[in-house]
Amino acid sequence: MVLGAGPVGENVADRARAAGLSTAVVESELVGGECSYWACMPSKALLRPVITRADARRVPGVSQAVRGPLDAEAVLAHRDEFTAHWKDDGQVAWLDGIGADIYRGHGRLDGKKRVAVTGPEGDTQVLIARHAVAVCTGSRAVLPDLPGLAGTKPWTSREATSSARVPGRLVVVGGGVVGVEMATAWRALGSDVTLLVRGDRLLPRLESFAGELVAESLTEAGATVRTGVSVSAVERDGGTGPVTVTLAGGERIECDEVLFATGRAPRTDDVGLASVGLEPGSWLTVDDSCRVEGSDWLYGVGDVNHRALLTHQGKYQARIAGAAIVARAQGVPILDAGPWGTHAATADHAAVPQVVFTExxxxxxxxxxxxxxxxxxxxxxxxxxxxxxxxxxxxxxxxxxxxxxxxxxxxxxxxxxxxxxxxxxxxxxxxxxxxxxxxxxxxxxxxxxxxxxxxxxxxxxxxxxxx
The missing domain is CATH 3.30.390.30 (FAD/NAD-linked reductase, C-terminal dimerisation domain)
Known part of the structure:
Protein backbone atom coordinates (compact mmCIF):
# COMPACT_ATOMS: atom_id res chain seq x y z
CA MET A 1 0.00 0.00 0.00
CA VAL A 2 1.20 3.46 -0.91
CA LEU A 3 0.17 6.68 0.82
CA GLY A 4 0.59 9.51 -1.68
CA ALA A 5 0.32 9.40 -5.46
CA GLY A 6 3.04 11.85 -6.40
CA PRO A 7 5.98 10.77 -8.58
CA VAL A 8 7.50 8.88 -5.65
CA GLY A 9 4.35 6.94 -4.77
CA GLU A 10 3.65 6.25 -8.43
CA ASN A 11 7.10 4.73 -8.86
CA VAL A 12 6.83 2.54 -5.75
CA ALA A 13 3.48 1.30 -7.04
CA ASP A 14 4.87 0.70 -10.52
CA ARG A 15 7.79 -1.40 -9.24
CA ALA A 16 5.54 -3.46 -6.99
CA ARG A 17 2.97 -4.09 -9.71
CA ALA A 18 5.63 -4.96 -12.30
CA ALA A 19 6.81 -7.72 -9.97
CA GLY A 20 3.31 -9.08 -9.50
CA LEU A 21 2.29 -7.64 -6.13
CA SER A 22 -1.22 -6.25 -5.77
CA THR A 23 -0.94 -2.53 -5.03
CA ALA A 24 -3.25 0.13 -3.61
CA VAL A 25 -2.52 3.86 -3.78
CA VAL A 26 -4.24 6.44 -1.56
CA GLU A 27 -4.33 10.11 -2.58
CA SER A 28 -6.18 13.03 -0.98
CA GLU A 29 -5.39 15.62 -3.66
CA LEU A 30 -4.34 15.28 -7.31
CA VAL A 31 -2.71 12.12 -8.61
CA GLY A 32 0.71 13.31 -9.76
CA GLY A 33 1.49 15.24 -6.61
CA GLU A 34 3.37 18.43 -5.87
CA CYS A 35 5.85 18.11 -8.73
CA SER A 36 3.22 17.89 -11.46
CA TYR A 37 0.99 20.74 -10.33
CA TRP A 38 2.79 23.11 -7.96
CA ALA A 39 6.55 22.56 -8.25
CA CYS A 40 8.83 21.11 -10.94
CA MET A 41 6.60 21.26 -13.99
CA PRO A 42 4.85 24.64 -13.57
CA SER A 43 7.99 26.37 -12.28
CA LYS A 44 10.10 25.17 -15.21
CA ALA A 45 7.34 26.10 -17.64
CA LEU A 46 7.50 29.63 -16.20
CA LEU A 47 11.31 29.72 -16.35
CA ARG A 48 11.92 28.23 -19.79
CA PRO A 49 10.87 31.40 -21.72
CA VAL A 50 13.00 33.50 -19.36
CA ILE A 51 16.13 31.45 -20.02
CA THR A 52 15.45 31.19 -23.76
CA ARG A 53 15.11 34.95 -24.11
CA ALA A 54 18.25 35.57 -22.05
CA ASP A 55 20.24 33.19 -24.27
CA ALA A 56 18.89 34.70 -27.48
CA ARG A 57 19.73 38.23 -26.36
CA ARG A 58 23.40 37.25 -26.26
CA VAL A 59 23.55 35.89 -29.82
CA PRO A 60 24.33 38.35 -32.65
CA GLY A 61 21.72 38.25 -35.39
CA VAL A 62 19.02 37.20 -32.95
CA SER A 63 19.41 39.66 -30.09
CA GLN A 64 17.58 42.52 -31.81
CA ALA A 65 14.58 40.31 -32.48
CA VAL A 66 13.97 39.53 -28.80
CA ARG A 67 14.27 42.93 -27.16
CA GLY A 68 10.61 43.20 -26.21
CA PRO A 69 8.95 41.94 -23.04
CA LEU A 70 7.76 38.39 -22.56
CA ASP A 71 4.13 37.70 -23.42
CA ALA A 72 3.04 36.96 -19.85
CA GLU A 73 -0.40 35.76 -20.88
CA ALA A 74 1.10 33.20 -23.27
CA VAL A 75 3.66 32.05 -20.68
CA LEU A 76 0.96 31.50 -18.06
CA ALA A 77 -1.23 29.67 -20.57
CA HIS A 78 1.69 27.41 -21.49
CA ARG A 79 2.25 26.76 -17.77
CA ASP A 80 -1.40 25.80 -17.42
CA GLU A 81 -1.05 23.24 -20.22
CA PHE A 82 1.89 21.61 -18.46
CA THR A 83 -0.22 21.22 -15.31
CA ALA A 84 -3.13 19.82 -17.37
CA HIS A 85 -5.10 22.75 -15.95
CA TRP A 86 -4.79 21.11 -12.52
CA LYS A 87 -6.72 18.01 -13.59
CA ASP A 88 -5.27 14.57 -13.02
CA ASP A 89 -7.19 12.44 -15.54
CA GLY A 90 -4.05 11.48 -17.44
CA GLN A 91 -2.14 10.39 -14.35
CA VAL A 92 -5.14 8.45 -13.04
CA ALA A 93 -5.29 6.64 -16.37
CA TRP A 94 -1.61 5.75 -16.03
CA LEU A 95 -2.12 4.23 -12.57
CA ASP A 96 -5.15 2.35 -13.89
CA GLY A 97 -2.98 1.13 -16.75
CA ILE A 98 -0.46 -0.54 -14.46
CA GLY A 99 -3.22 -2.21 -12.50
CA ALA A 100 -2.95 -0.27 -9.24
CA ASP A 101 -6.09 0.32 -7.18
CA ILE A 102 -6.71 4.01 -6.47
CA TYR A 103 -8.43 5.17 -3.30
CA ARG A 104 -9.48 8.81 -3.18
CA GLY A 105 -9.33 10.20 0.31
CA HIS A 106 -7.10 10.79 3.30
CA GLY A 107 -5.06 7.78 4.36
CA ARG A 108 -3.84 7.28 7.93
CA LEU A 109 -1.89 4.42 9.46
CA ASP A 110 -4.10 2.48 11.86
CA GLY A 111 -1.67 0.03 13.39
CA LYS A 112 0.65 -2.50 11.80
CA LYS A 113 0.02 -2.81 8.04
CA ARG A 114 -3.37 -1.13 8.42
CA VAL A 115 -4.46 2.06 6.65
CA ALA A 116 -7.77 3.81 7.32
CA VAL A 117 -8.97 5.80 4.30
CA THR A 118 -11.50 8.58 4.86
CA GLY A 119 -13.21 9.31 1.57
CA PRO A 120 -14.53 12.63 0.21
CA GLU A 121 -17.96 11.95 1.70
CA GLY A 122 -16.56 11.18 5.15
CA ASP A 123 -16.91 7.42 4.95
CA THR A 124 -13.95 5.37 6.25
CA GLN A 125 -12.68 1.97 5.20
CA VAL A 126 -9.70 0.07 6.56
CA LEU A 127 -7.25 -1.55 4.16
CA ILE A 128 -4.73 -4.17 5.24
CA ALA A 129 -1.42 -4.67 3.46
CA ARG A 130 0.03 -8.15 3.10
CA HIS A 131 3.63 -7.00 2.89
CA ALA A 132 4.36 -3.30 3.24
CA VAL A 133 3.05 0.24 3.54
CA ALA A 134 5.06 3.04 1.92
CA VAL A 135 4.52 6.59 3.18
CA CYS A 136 5.17 8.86 0.19
CA THR A 137 3.27 11.96 1.29
CA GLY A 138 6.06 14.44 0.53
CA SER A 139 6.63 17.79 2.18
CA ARG A 140 4.93 21.15 2.52
CA ALA A 141 6.10 24.73 2.67
CA VAL A 142 6.88 26.13 6.12
CA LEU A 143 5.63 29.57 7.06
CA PRO A 144 7.42 31.45 9.86
CA ASP A 145 5.60 32.54 13.00
CA LEU A 146 5.30 36.25 12.30
CA PRO A 147 2.85 38.87 13.58
CA GLY A 148 0.09 39.49 11.04
CA LEU A 149 1.08 36.68 8.70
CA ALA A 150 -2.09 34.60 9.12
CA GLY A 151 -4.30 37.35 7.70
CA THR A 152 -1.94 38.25 4.89
CA LYS A 153 -2.62 35.24 2.66
CA PRO A 154 1.06 34.90 1.78
CA TRP A 155 2.30 32.99 -1.20
CA THR A 156 4.12 29.71 -0.75
CA SER A 157 5.67 27.73 -3.59
CA ARG A 158 2.16 26.59 -4.56
CA GLU A 159 0.79 30.08 -5.14
CA ALA A 160 4.02 31.23 -6.76
CA THR A 161 3.84 28.52 -9.42
CA SER A 162 0.09 28.67 -10.03
CA SER A 163 -0.80 32.37 -9.89
CA ALA A 164 -3.10 33.42 -12.73
CA ARG A 165 -1.75 36.96 -12.78
CA VAL A 166 1.56 38.80 -12.58
CA PRO A 167 1.80 40.81 -9.34
CA GLY A 168 2.96 44.38 -9.79
CA ARG A 169 5.28 44.19 -6.78
CA LEU A 170 6.51 40.92 -5.30
CA VAL A 171 8.62 40.45 -2.18
CA VAL A 172 10.37 37.07 -1.99
CA VAL A 173 11.61 35.98 1.44
CA GLY A 174 14.31 33.33 1.23
CA GLY A 175 17.40 32.85 -0.91
CA GLY A 176 17.19 29.11 -1.57
CA VAL A 177 16.20 27.37 -4.77
CA VAL A 178 12.49 28.26 -4.68
CA GLY A 179 13.24 31.86 -3.79
CA VAL A 180 15.76 32.50 -6.56
CA GLU A 181 13.82 30.60 -9.23
CA MET A 182 10.57 32.42 -8.52
CA ALA A 183 12.35 35.78 -8.27
CA THR A 184 13.86 35.06 -11.71
CA ALA A 185 10.54 34.04 -13.27
CA TRP A 186 8.29 36.78 -11.94
CA ARG A 187 10.83 39.54 -12.53
CA ALA A 188 11.07 38.50 -16.19
CA LEU A 189 7.27 38.42 -16.42
CA GLY A 190 7.07 42.02 -15.24
CA SER A 191 6.96 42.06 -11.44
CA ASP A 192 9.00 44.54 -9.45
CA VAL A 193 10.84 41.95 -7.32
CA THR A 194 12.60 42.42 -4.00
CA LEU A 195 14.47 39.38 -2.69
CA LEU A 196 15.11 39.35 1.08
CA VAL A 197 17.70 36.91 2.42
CA ARG A 198 18.49 36.37 6.09
CA GLY A 199 21.99 35.04 5.40
CA ASP A 200 24.91 36.62 3.60
CA ARG A 201 24.40 34.97 0.19
CA LEU A 202 22.00 33.19 -2.11
CA LEU A 203 21.91 29.40 -2.50
CA PRO A 204 23.80 28.80 0.76
CA ARG A 205 23.98 25.02 0.32
CA LEU A 206 25.93 25.32 -2.92
CA GLU A 207 29.38 26.69 -3.73
CA SER A 208 29.45 30.41 -2.96
CA PHE A 209 30.22 31.47 -6.53
CA ALA A 210 26.88 30.00 -7.69
CA GLY A 211 24.85 32.33 -5.50
CA GLU A 212 27.08 35.27 -6.38
CA LEU A 213 26.51 34.85 -10.13
CA VAL A 214 22.76 34.39 -9.68
CA ALA A 215 22.56 37.51 -7.46
CA GLU A 216 24.50 39.50 -10.03
CA SER A 217 22.16 38.39 -12.81
CA LEU A 218 19.00 39.14 -10.80
CA THR A 219 20.30 42.61 -10.02
CA GLU A 220 21.08 43.26 -13.69
CA ALA A 221 17.55 42.14 -14.55
CA GLY A 222 16.17 44.84 -12.25
CA ALA A 223 15.43 42.89 -9.09
CA THR A 224 16.51 44.19 -5.71
CA VAL A 225 18.59 41.64 -3.80
CA ARG A 226 19.19 42.27 -0.11
CA THR A 227 21.16 39.97 2.15
CA GLY A 228 21.55 40.02 5.93
CA VAL A 229 17.97 41.13 6.53
CA SER A 230 15.08 39.47 8.36
CA VAL A 231 11.33 40.03 8.39
CA SER A 232 9.68 40.89 11.71
CA ALA A 233 6.03 41.38 10.69
CA VAL A 234 3.67 41.25 7.71
CA GLU A 235 0.32 42.97 7.24
CA ARG A 236 -2.18 43.18 4.38
CA ASP A 237 -4.27 46.34 4.22
CA GLY A 238 -7.91 45.46 4.81
CA GLY A 239 -7.21 41.78 4.18
CA THR A 240 -7.25 42.30 0.40
CA GLY A 241 -5.08 45.36 -0.28
CA PRO A 242 -1.33 45.88 -0.49
CA VAL A 243 1.02 44.00 1.81
CA THR A 244 3.45 45.73 4.13
CA VAL A 245 6.57 43.76 5.04
CA THR A 246 8.36 45.09 8.11
CA LEU A 247 12.04 44.32 8.54
CA ALA A 248 13.92 43.96 11.80
CA GLY A 249 14.90 47.52 12.56
CA GLY A 250 11.58 48.98 11.43
CA GLU A 251 12.01 49.48 7.67
CA ARG A 252 8.76 48.83 5.77
CA ILE A 253 8.39 47.56 2.21
CA GLU A 254 5.05 47.66 0.41
CA CYS A 255 4.14 45.05 -2.21
CA ASP A 256 1.17 43.34 -3.81
CA GLU A 257 2.18 39.79 -2.85
CA VAL A 258 4.79 38.27 -0.54
CA LEU A 259 6.27 34.83 -1.14
CA PHE A 260 7.81 32.93 1.76
CA ALA A 261 10.33 30.37 0.50
CA THR A 262 11.73 29.54 3.91
CA GLY A 263 11.91 25.78 4.11
CA ARG A 264 9.92 22.54 4.04
CA ALA A 265 8.34 20.25 6.61
CA PRO A 266 7.22 16.62 6.20
CA ARG A 267 3.57 15.95 5.47
CA THR A 268 3.38 13.40 8.25
CA ASP A 269 1.41 15.31 10.87
CA ASP A 270 -1.88 13.56 9.99
CA VAL A 271 -0.92 10.15 8.60
CA GLY A 272 -1.35 8.12 11.79
CA LEU A 273 2.28 7.84 12.86
CA ALA A 274 1.28 7.67 16.53
CA SER A 275 -0.58 4.42 15.86
CA VAL A 276 2.75 2.74 15.10
CA GLY A 277 4.78 4.44 17.81
CA LEU A 278 6.21 7.30 15.76
CA GLU A 279 6.05 11.05 16.37
CA PRO A 280 3.38 12.81 14.27
CA GLY A 281 4.84 15.48 12.01
CA SER A 282 8.34 14.04 12.14
CA TRP A 283 10.72 13.14 9.35
CA LEU A 284 10.95 9.37 8.96
CA THR A 285 14.35 7.87 9.71
CA VAL A 286 15.06 5.08 7.24
CA ASP A 287 17.83 2.72 6.18
CA ASP A 288 19.26 2.69 2.67
CA SER A 289 16.36 0.56 1.38
CA CYS A 290 14.03 3.30 2.72
CA ARG A 291 12.57 0.99 5.37
CA VAL A 292 11.72 2.87 8.57
CA GLU A 293 14.18 2.02 11.29
CA GLY A 294 12.72 -0.41 13.82
CA SER A 295 10.07 -1.71 11.41
CA ASP A 296 9.92 -4.72 9.10
CA TRP A 297 6.99 -3.43 7.01
CA LEU A 298 6.90 0.40 6.97
CA TYR A 299 8.78 2.45 4.39
CA GLY A 300 9.31 6.21 4.10
CA VAL A 301 10.17 7.22 0.56
CA GLY A 302 10.88 10.66 -0.92
CA ASP A 303 10.75 13.95 0.93
CA VAL A 304 9.34 12.37 4.11
CA ASN A 305 12.72 10.81 4.96
CA HIS A 306 14.58 14.13 4.56
CA ARG A 307 17.49 12.53 2.69
CA ALA A 308 17.20 14.55 -0.53
CA LEU A 309 14.15 16.73 -1.18
CA LEU A 310 14.21 16.46 -4.96
CA THR A 311 11.75 14.75 -7.30
CA HIS A 312 14.36 12.79 -9.24
CA GLN A 313 16.01 11.63 -6.03
CA GLY A 314 12.66 10.57 -4.60
CA LYS A 315 11.95 8.55 -7.73
CA TYR A 316 15.37 6.93 -7.37
CA GLN A 317 14.52 6.01 -3.79
CA ALA A 318 11.19 4.63 -5.03
CA ARG A 319 12.96 2.30 -7.44
CA ILE A 320 15.24 1.09 -4.64
CA ALA A 321 12.40 0.73 -2.12
CA GLY A 322 10.12 -0.98 -4.64
CA ALA A 323 12.80 -3.56 -5.41
CA ALA A 324 13.42 -4.14 -1.70
CA ILE A 325 9.71 -4.52 -0.92
CA VAL A 326 9.35 -7.08 -3.70
CA ALA A 327 12.45 -9.02 -2.64
CA ARG A 328 11.29 -9.22 0.97
CA ALA A 329 7.74 -10.14 -0.06
CA GLN A 330 9.08 -13.00 -2.17
CA GLY A 331 11.46 -14.17 0.53
CA VAL A 332 14.48 -13.34 -1.60
CA PRO A 333 17.58 -12.24 0.33
CA ILE A 334 18.45 -8.58 -0.02
CA LEU A 335 21.42 -8.65 -2.38
CA ASP A 336 24.21 -6.15 -2.75
CA ALA A 337 23.08 -4.39 0.42
CA GLY A 338 26.34 -2.46 0.63
CA PRO A 339 27.06 0.87 -1.08
CA TRP A 340 25.79 1.06 -4.67
CA GLY A 341 23.91 -2.23 -4.27
CA THR A 342 20.57 -3.11 -5.84
CA HIS A 343 18.66 -2.28 -2.67
CA ALA A 344 20.72 0.63 -1.33
CA ALA A 345 20.01 4.30 -2.11
CA THR A 346 23.71 5.19 -1.86
CA ALA A 347 23.41 8.21 -4.14
CA ASP A 348 21.48 9.97 -1.37
CA HIS A 349 24.79 10.26 0.47
CA ALA A 350 27.37 10.61 -2.28
CA ALA A 351 25.91 11.90 -5.53
CA VAL A 352 22.72 13.96 -5.29
CA PRO A 353 22.39 16.01 -8.52
CA GLN A 354 20.46 19.27 -8.68
CA VAL A 355 19.83 21.93 -11.30
CA VAL A 356 18.70 25.42 -10.30
CA PHE A 357 16.88 26.85 -13.32
CA THR A 358 17.85 30.46 -12.83
CA GLU A 359 19.66 32.70 -15.30
Missing part, protein backbone atom coordinates in the same frame (compact mmCIF):
# COMPACT_ATOMS: atom_id res chain seq x y z
CA UNK A 360 22.45 31.61 -15.21
CA UNK A 361 21.72 27.98 -14.42
CA UNK A 362 23.43 26.14 -11.60
CA UNK A 363 24.17 22.42 -11.74
CA UNK A 364 25.75 20.61 -8.81
CA UNK A 365 26.31 17.03 -7.71
CA UNK A 366 28.12 15.49 -4.76
CA UNK A 367 29.90 17.50 -2.10
CA UNK A 368 30.90 21.15 -2.01
CA UNK A 369 34.43 22.00 -0.91
CA UNK A 370 33.22 22.85 2.59
CA UNK A 371 31.21 19.63 2.86
CA UNK A 372 34.12 17.48 1.65
CA UNK A 373 36.49 19.05 4.15
CA UNK A 374 33.95 18.68 6.96
CA UNK A 375 33.60 15.00 6.06
CA UNK A 376 37.33 14.54 6.59
CA UNK A 377 38.42 14.04 2.99
CA UNK A 378 41.77 15.40 1.82
CA UNK A 379 40.59 17.33 -1.21
CA UNK A 380 41.50 20.02 -3.69
CA UNK A 381 39.11 22.39 -5.45
CA UNK A 382 39.90 22.88 -9.14
CA UNK A 383 38.25 25.92 -10.74
CA UNK A 384 37.90 27.06 -14.32
CA UNK A 385 36.29 30.10 -15.93
CA UNK A 386 33.67 28.73 -18.32
CA UNK A 387 34.06 31.79 -20.53
CA UNK A 388 37.44 30.39 -21.54
CA UNK A 389 35.88 27.39 -23.28
CA UNK A 390 35.35 27.77 -27.03
CA UNK A 391 31.88 26.25 -26.88
CA UNK A 392 30.79 28.83 -24.31
CA UNK A 393 31.96 31.77 -26.40
CA UNK A 394 30.03 30.36 -29.35
CA UNK A 395 26.96 29.75 -27.22
CA UNK A 396 26.64 33.42 -26.26
CA UNK A 397 28.53 36.68 -26.37
CA UNK A 398 29.70 37.72 -22.93
CA UNK A 399 29.19 34.23 -21.50
CA UNK A 400 29.76 34.23 -17.75
CA UNK A 401 30.19 31.08 -15.74
CA UNK A 402 32.40 28.97 -13.58
CA UNK A 403 33.15 25.30 -13.00
CA UNK A 404 34.59 23.56 -9.97
CA UNK A 405 35.48 19.95 -9.32
CA UNK A 406 36.42 18.58 -5.91
CA UNK A 407 39.18 15.98 -6.19
CA UNK A 408 39.81 13.39 -3.48
CA UNK A 409 43.61 13.52 -3.34
CA UNK A 410 43.98 10.12 -1.69
CA UNK A 411 41.85 8.16 -4.17
CA UNK A 412 42.18 10.44 -7.23
CA UNK A 413 38.42 10.47 -7.83
CA UNK A 414 35.80 13.23 -7.79
CA UNK A 415 33.75 14.02 -4.71
CA UNK A 416 31.75 16.91 -6.16
CA UNK A 417 31.24 19.09 -9.23
CA UNK A 418 29.48 22.45 -9.63
CA UNK A 419 28.78 24.33 -12.85
CA UNK A 420 27.28 27.81 -13.08
CA UNK A 421 26.46 29.41 -16.42
CA UNK A 422 23.99 29.32 -19.30
CA UNK A 423 22.99 25.77 -20.35
CA UNK A 424 25.11 24.01 -17.72
CA UNK A 425 22.22 21.85 -16.56
CA UNK A 426 22.87 19.52 -19.49
CA UNK A 427 26.49 19.09 -18.34
CA UNK A 428 25.50 17.73 -14.98
CA UNK A 429 24.83 14.10 -15.82
CA UNK A 430 28.40 13.58 -16.98
CA UNK A 431 29.56 14.76 -13.55
CA UNK A 432 27.04 12.49 -11.84
CA UNK A 433 28.35 9.48 -13.76
CA UNK A 434 31.95 10.36 -12.88
CA UNK A 435 31.11 10.51 -9.16
CA UNK A 436 28.79 7.48 -9.01
CA UNK A 437 31.24 5.43 -11.06
CA UNK A 438 34.19 6.65 -8.98
CA UNK A 439 36.02 7.14 -12.26
CA UNK A 440 39.76 7.70 -11.64
CA UNK A 441 41.20 10.99 -12.82
CA UNK A 442 43.58 9.12 -15.11
CA UNK A 443 40.63 7.43 -16.82
CA UNK A 444 38.72 10.70 -17.19
CA UNK A 445 41.58 11.88 -19.43
CA UNK A 446 40.33 9.37 -21.99
CA UNK A 447 36.77 10.70 -21.98
CA UNK A 448 37.26 13.13 -24.86
CA UNK A 449 34.77 16.04 -24.99
CA UNK A 450 33.51 17.09 -28.41
CA UNK A 451 34.80 20.37 -29.83
CA UNK A 452 33.50 23.03 -29.74
CA UNK A 453 31.05 22.34 -26.91
CA UNK A 454 30.78 23.69 -23.39
CA UNK A 455 31.58 20.20 -22.13
CA UNK A 456 35.19 20.83 -23.12
CA UNK A 457 35.42 22.36 -19.66
CA UNK A 458 36.14 18.81 -18.46
CA UNK A 459 39.43 18.84 -20.35
CA UNK A 460 40.29 22.27 -18.98
CA UNK A 461 39.58 21.19 -15.40
CA UNK A 462 41.77 18.12 -15.80
CA UNK A 463 44.58 20.19 -17.33
CA UNK A 464 44.34 22.66 -14.44
CA UNK A 465 44.49 19.84 -11.94
CA UNK A 466 47.56 18.28 -13.53
CA UNK A 467 49.25 21.62 -14.02
Missing amino acids: PEVGAVGLTLAEAEAAGYRVRAVDYDLAGVAGASLYADGYRGRARMIVDLDREILRGVTFTGPAVGELLHSATIAIVGEVPIDRLWHAVPSYPTISEVWLRLLETYRG
